[in-house]
Amino acid sequence: MRWTAPLDRREIGFILLCLGTYFVAYNIEITLQVLGIDAAATKGAVLSRLGVGSTVIGDDGRKPAGWRDSLELDIFGTWQWFRGHVAGDGTERSQLTGSGRHGAQWVALKDIEDVGGLQKPFGDSTVNDVLQNWGDDIPQTRLVNHASGYTTLDNVYLLNGSVYLVTDSGNTLPAMSTILSSTGAGFKEWQAISPQEGRTIFGKSGSTIRGVSWMHADSTPDNFTLFALWRTYSSLDTSITSSGTTSLPLPRRLIFPHNTFFTDPDPNVEAPYRKRQRFDTGFHPYTAKAAFPFLSVMYKQDWEDYHAMTVPFIFERLVIADRSAAVKAGQPAYASALSLESSTHWWEPVRKNMAQYLGEYEVKKRSKKDITYIHNQGTSGAKLSDEDHNILVKSLQNLAWKEGHEINIISTELTHTNWTTRMTGIVKSSIVLGVHGNHLLDGLFMRPSPQSTLLELFPANTFVRDRELAVRSVGLQYRALRDTRYVRHLGIVNAVVDALS
Ligand SMILES: *[C@@H]1O[C@H](CO)[C@@H](O)[C@H](O)[C@H]1NC(C)=O
């Protein structure tokens, strides 16, 4: 075989042209940049016009400016877009409560970091951090703080009907009876085991229940549950400031392991629809959602779900309140939680959340005071005679009119005064008063000031300190007025004037 004629000049020129065209086309982006065209912005679009690319979509999901047609404008509109945000004019990033067509509230993720001074609601963990592989080194249960009935523990294990505290002899936990009143029948069994036993029972790994969990371990509900749990938990940060700033991560869940969501038995699936009675947790459901917006509430069924699964679950941090374990002669049950070390401003983060939720955190008027009278008239709770009640309302209204104060008359009956009206009145008040009872506990959310006072009216032969200790522990003043006959003598109104002076 022999070569055809050597390449002539025309053929060499032709081959060089082909190679040149190939390199220019292959490196079109750089070529365009050399020619002064912003290749990154127009990438795709140019290529597709040239018939060599397939994508025409930028990072914002749109065609590059200059390549947009009317269809694109019809679909997308003229919204601006910034990385990390949905497109819009900026108002979509946050909306205060009460505004907007549906009264919905939303907050940008980066601002959630410091809602009400409570940081990192979602923590740092990712979807990949569910399983804990501990191998032979099983994490031990650690006591974080403890007073009778109020306990914080790290690494608490759940498996098949039992709760385990894993500890070697060097790590002593308080007696189980001071943590929980009931550890056996009717409630899943709780027991302390050695790391050796732990390895046998759980194996080498388990599923982590991340973040801070709260538990109301007593089988009967209590009006002080949220108060006592926050008191126990907040004692882990003794430097909470008067502006409610704390580094504590938000509690994620509150578990009622004894109680079902509904108090009546589950109806037959074919039964006609009827409204069912929800379990009384001891706090209004809105109160938990406004003051602890990241706290979900779980019931017996959820608790049983954990136990029905075949892997061990581990609470990263569990704060337990058990009123029955805390009951000590004469003292309100939550009093032992008050013995834990704390900041004097421990309640402020919670109050601030509530006040901000209601749009009443900023003090709007300095000289005028708000006074809230919470009454039980028309309900089965403790109350004044209708005549006394009417005189008191008139006298308070007179006082408010003369001194330029504002008076809120609030019924505990929710069909009469809804939750928003009630709490809005209370969070801006300097005085909250009413006949004795736990309905006055909402007074904990009143605006703190040297004058702020809860006035509780008692008949001659009754007195309990439940509200007094709670109210004083958050730095508010407290006065008990005995004998409702004082109403006619304007004793209550004088007490209001006293407190405000
Ligand atoms: C769970 O406990 C029950 C007894 O309470 C037992 O019969 C069952 O075998 C246990 N299941 C597992 C997976 O250990």
Ligand SMILES: *[C@@H]1O[C@H](CO)[C@@H](O)[C@H](O)[C@H]1NC(C)=O
């Ligand atoms: C609560 O009551 C107030 C006053 O009666 C009313 O303006 C408001 O719309 C009510 N809010 C809700 C959520 O029902």
Ligand SMILES: CC(=O)N[C@H]1CO[C@H](CO)[C@@H](O)[C@@H]1O
């Ligand atoms: C669980 C519980 O004790 N709930 C009570 C809380 O306080 C209100 C007002 O006094 C009662 O109506 C609840 O029954």
